[in-house]
Amino acid sequence: MAALSPNDPCSFSRPDVCQLTHLHLDLDVDFVEKVLRGKVVLSAKKKSADARLLVLDTRDLKIVRVTDESSGADIVFTLHDAVQAFGSKLEISLPAASSTEVKIVIEYETSPQSTALQWLSAQQTAGKRHEFLFSQCQAIHARSLVPCQDSPAVKMPYSAKISAPSQLVALMSAVRQEQVANGNKRSHTFSQEVPIPSYLIALVVGDLDSRRIGPRSLVWAEKETVEAAAFEFSETEAMLAEAEGLLGPYVWGVYDLLVLPPSFPYGGMENPCLTFVTPTLLAGDRSLATVVAHEITHSWTGNLVTNSSPEHFWLNEGHTMFVERKIASRMRGENFRHFDAIGGWKDLSYTVKDVLGVEHPFTVLVPCLNGVDPDDAFSTVPYEKGHSLLMYLEQLLGGPEIFEPFLRAYIDEFKYKSIDTNEWKTFLYKFFKNQSKVLDTVDWNAWFNLPGMPPVKPNFDHSLADACQSLASLWSSASDDLSAFCADDIANMSSFQLREFLSILLDGSVLPEKKIIRMDEVYQLSVMQNSEIKFRWLRLCLKSHMQPAIQAALDFVNQQGRMKFVRPLYRDMCEWSVARPKAVSNYKANETSMHPLTASMIAKDISAFD
Template sequence: MRKGRGPRLIQQAKLLWLLAAIIIFIKPLNAKQLEYRLPNNIAATKQVIELSLLPDKASFSGKTVIDLAINGSVSKIAVHGINLDIKTINLSQGESVRRLQVSPGEYDMLWLSDGKDIPAGSYQLTIDYNAEFSTDALGLYKTQYNDQTYLFTQFQSLYARRVFPSFDEPDTKIPYQFILTVPKSLTVVANTPQQSSTTSGDLQTVTFAETPPMPSYLLALTVGPLDKTPINGLGVKGNIYSPKGTANQTGYAVKHTPKILKALEQYFGMPYPYKKLDFIAVPDYAFGAMENPGLVTYRQELLLRGDNATASEANGTLNVIAHELAHMWYGDLVTMKWWDDLWLNEAFATWMAQKVMDGLYPELRSELLLPQEGAFYEDALSATKAIRKEVKNNDDIEDGLGLNYSKGHAILSMFEQLVGIDNFQLAIQRYMKKYQWKNTVADDLWTEVSQASGENVNAIASTYLDQPGYALVNFEKDGKITQQRFSNYGVDLANQQWQVPLAMKYKVNGEIKYQSLILDNPSMVFEPAIEAEWLFPVENGNGYFRWKLPQEQYQALLADLDQLSPREQVALLSNMTGLLDAGEISIYEMMELYQRMSSSTDLAVFKQVLEGIKAYAELYQSAENKAQVARLVTDIIGPWYKKLGAKTRKNDSDEILSLRPRVIRTLGQLGNEPALVKDMQVLAQQYLKSPTSFDAGLGREALRIAAMHGNNALAKQYFDVYLSTTDATLKSNIMGSIYFTDKASMQVVFDELLGDRIPAGDKMGPLSGLYYINNDQSSLYRWITTNYDALKGKLPEVYLSYMPLILNSNCDAANLDMKQKLFEGKGPVYQASLKKSVEATDNCIKQKRRAQPEFNRFVGQYQALN
């Protein structure tokens, strides 16, 4: 809420909160009772949470008071709680107080009763309890940073219940209030401004203002010796809180946050809806960031960039800030009713962040990062579920979570193009005003979009949300268009149908034309295609489907590439990789396309070509063709290295700063440039000693190349520098560069993973790096099989469900066999991602067996080159 809006608007806001509480009371009465949901005839309407938080202790004490509305007589009350040591439970109604007992149930429910019925009415439930601080970067956890102890929180998805008994469901959207007792020498911050504070000895008790209606997963607090840096230029008060001694690194985030927030307010047509906007830079974090209203948490490297940032750093920081601030509307102000519509939060925040980036920072070229690229492969697996699916527990939430962001973003871009930018914005603004402080389902949004545009978006959207996969659209010479379910080479999937929006761009008699249509049947005829020289069915690159042209039209399109925008050229590259996965084209054709497009003068497009060449060279390189692969990479990428050089230059553009590190990395890993490797080893040492002296992106790739050729002494140096530096970006880059291949170096990494020096939120990076860079993973599996239980206790719980995917098999059957043996019998948490990992590796092996001869034939032409 903006400052100075006056008592009348404050009263209106309070009325909205009261109405929200009434809605929460009424809504569940008509809902079907589900075993994994709290009883639908008991509703929380307000909760006060008192915590005594002493960071030097292993545990904390808590007391919570929950206002309840009970409809009809009940025998017991359920709340959520995990590992809470309940001391007393009192249920009061006026002067009447009943002492209840607790018994645990399924789905983290605690059932409270005294053996007697509880009549309908309004009650207060008071629970006193103790609990331990977490150490895995989830719930309420403590961590050490530069010899100081801090407390941070991460409650999404189901971790608030570790900290206080609650109605921990997204449609319990109620006011909360924190009362926190902490050492008075420390700073304490929560979602809302401080209301009052008292001291007693060495302690202070801070009462925070009541929140507007919100779900429990968005609550947040932090305690520690924090620096505080104001963010000026906001409509509300805002600060960046960061670990002690780091305030001087917040300048970049401070500078750009006001303009990002202003752009969002303009798009939504309404001001930022909360009383303050604080950020917190967290040194031990299991995620990238979290949209807690009033106290947004970020991995520290995202906020601690100093006063300036390179292109890659800027893209990371600005995009995540825009994403989290978009959540203040998508997800916070308007919240999904249940976790099956989590995509509604994440897709819109991701899509909105892209819109902000394109509008405010076009020089960063973020529009060339197609969201569908992050979704297509997983969504084609038979083991993948629809993004809107039944959700009972956290494992269900995590299964396919990334598709909520990537697939959701892609289909929103497709729908915006279908209905028009203005109509889409109008629908969003209506939706926000209509449902502010409430909960919704996806159909509520599509209804608004349909009304604003006249398109039946509900019907189209359901074909993308309620079933997995996507279409392969075939264009034939006679103008016929057909659709079938896309499947990877050698995989037989049951066919499905979609309503596919086609944004046709085509050339007829030398003229470029455009036409939109919807393929809502197995086939249709597009008559202009009969005479068209070429077709491009995803104008502006927005299309969540793969497509294939007749060979004559495809070749004509390649001859006319300058008629495609850079984003469309990237979409063409993306589509061809999909056709390769499906077995519709050969690797020879794919490499020819990369070879042809490597002459692009658009640096951002060339970077996409570079990444493709690198990926396929890594995949198909063998002992027999290694020299030819090196020659291919050196011949295509080498001229760019000579042009760009190995050092940052004064007048480098953002695109050059982004491209140079990847050119160097590709040549250093796959090319024939021994002098470059030596240069990078020297550069890596310079970066470790003086991380601000040159581009951090270049420093990261130097660290990676040095690690590939390094020994155990270098591995020890990496971890020692990680622990001693206060440079957050250097810390992050070291953890992303653990690419060691010799046994002694790997043992250094193993010791750190099982030790306590590296925080839980940073341990997955080194483990992932080892599995990425080592094709022979036998020594890795010997270690992890012996030490898995110990390792499991050192990682954030939320990472466990992803472990089979994180341990990359590198398209190798032996590695996959070891992975399957590791996770056999380890419980259901691993099974969804294990199934996907097995299928993906099997697909890769089949594709590699098919494509290897053609790849060898392509690189063979480089054999005789000098």
């Protein structure tokens, strides 16, 4: 078996021997064969003059030829056997030369089964006119898109030339440049000058339209949803400005948004210059647009300063959750930041106690991922446990006015770099050198290395949550007479508070059927279009074994593929003997139309109930 890297347990690459410094793609999009075909030109730098191997990650790629870019001579290469989810190590023999700079050309073709790419038929799009392609390279799927050093420790600029059907638009995580027509094809060129890890390479090809929503932002979507998207994300520039105030200048130039078809597995993906978002955010009242604040924040925490391996993923996501809520506090008030954090703590508790288990190794903030597909370890833990650590530190060290300067200094210190947790902690102590004794009171081992919930819970402002708790308590303790409940109960509640109300009920005892029926009569929850509310309502109904909820839940998971929603709903159905066979049957009927990552993770969830 080919050995994985000593520096990143999820990569074969050896940047310590020879590291990529630039990547140029020249690819043709073939919707008939469902492949990308062409070449990649890789520039690399040897770490020593006698280095003789460039080691790359691949998965299911057909390597046609490897040549020296300057001479055109063939180069010997070895493609090793595949190793589980990690793919195949590609070893390239470097030309013997005095220079430490090398440039090679790899002619290759992706597989129709590439885990980085989802090919949608016209019927799977909103317009139903043309086929659609989009990529999702995080965590280690870039290797099924292009031979690369697929580790977040390796950051490089890239450029691309993409040839696609002339009636379609091609976009990438880069600045758009020229478009040149060539018969029934059109070539699109792109340039990303800021160094990025391979997981941020992104491509989309589809029937897309755009609207300007800010001085540096367009929103892209299918024609059927572009106007709704322009309304929903109209606060984007305000969020960007708040993030800059906290973290420093935005270095990427363009900040566009792309609303993908419903099968996109995440709420958003922070691809530079082109954030991908799910259509489940289109609530019609901007109430779910806070996901955009999260992806905007990644422009600094994740994209500019990056975790050096998947084991240190919390550095990306914990900081991003923390700053996302800082942005919210500036736009909606400090009590809203705490209110949202309370919801995050509940999500973390559900993941730790109900999904994984309090002793599960994936509940550790800095987990060991030797031999582990990072997709299997993906959960709310790095997001919310990481956020809790930062909020606890902020309160311990003296509050936002003391802690926020650290955030900006952290970005300044490590921008354009990839770091690990020890480097972060060392800088924290350096910045707060006058409070080192305070920092010494932190149980760092428990925070970083022990499973379960965080060792300390931050102090939360419950002012917005109290109304939710009071109403939930009334429902939980109500007797047979439910006539006192009415629509006015929630008239002054925001959609965020309604979500929290349902979350509190989910955490409590099972509600009898008549309470569920009455709740829907007075609050009309079953017809609300806000996806976060619908998701929690369906879970509450399934928990109470409401028979109509089975089909409603199946309809919901078939309408969109956001894993945050579909995985808990599938787990809920599988826990109920009546619903389980229907859930399994539904999965088998729809598996081929799902994103490959979503299909894979749901299959694992279902198998846990066998």
